[in-house]
Amino acid sequence: MTQIDAGGILDIAMAGTSATLLARKWESALLVNVDNETLRRVLNSPEAMAAVDRIEGWRSLGDNVIETIINKSDVVKDLKAKAKANGGELSARDKRDLTEEEREYKSKRKLVQEKLIKFATRIPAFMYLTDFRENTLQDVITKLETDLFLTVTGLTVADFDLLVRLKVFNTERMNEAVFAFRRYEDASLRYTGIDSHEGLTHYGLYDTVVARE
Incomplete structure (x- = not known):
């Protein structure tokens, strides 16, 4: 039996450690x-x-x-x-x-x-293609990678911002899903021996920032 440390249990509870669980977060009806x-x-x-x-x-x-x-x-x-x-x-x-x-x-x-x-x-595809990890996704979309967001999603920044303000998208659930993606992405890279963002101390979620560890 494989031992799981406390940090591992927390990861499972908060983010999910499999691609299947991650996908479920982004396909959840609670996001909209x-x-x-x-x-x-x-x-x-x-x-x-x-x-x-x-x-x-x-x-x-x-x-x-x-x-x-x-x-x-x-x-x-x-x-x-x-x-x-x-x-x-x-x-x-x-x-x-x-x-x-x-x-x-x-x-x-x-x-x-x-x-x-x-x-x-x-949105996960958009996040994967950007190189901003400590900025909130909201800032990445609206200030840093506006053209890329349009290319990947088909919506302009103004379109998406309006739908968020009208509460079409649940930002609390979006924060959870972004956090899950960040942790899964990090874990996948570390598994292959890659630390693509050395020195990273914080994760940017949708509209907030949390400590990496």
Whole structure:
């Protein structure tokens, strides 16, 4: 049996020590917010709507997908309120409408979520191609490697910054995922005998900085 020291256990708990666990962090639904409140903020901003339209595969979702999700979820909410007011009873037609509307808006919300996650999975590729480790990812994106970010992700800095401000992306989870990537990248390089960032004392996460050790 292989012994794992306390530091190793902490690494597993905080970052994950396998590529599979790392991938899960960047494919997590928790990285993005697709609740109605967030979608309304996007819908009410022409700039944000233009930004999401530039995300790869977004146009395949069809026109007005965000508006459709919000409208259909509102219909479901109204039908459920109607059922509650009637002691849990709905007409056969209302029951059918409830089932169909609920199925459709959940399906479309899932598709929107998947497109946003697919975009998020490009961020590790961007980090790998940059050479800034002690700067926050936010600064690397907005100040240091703006052209590279556009090339890798397809979004401009302004696009991404707007979506972050509208809370489409969960920055707390993003910090965790960036930390996981930094630790995994370091561990992989050390395994091959390479210390590509000798003297590095801090990791830049998404919008904060933490000590390397």
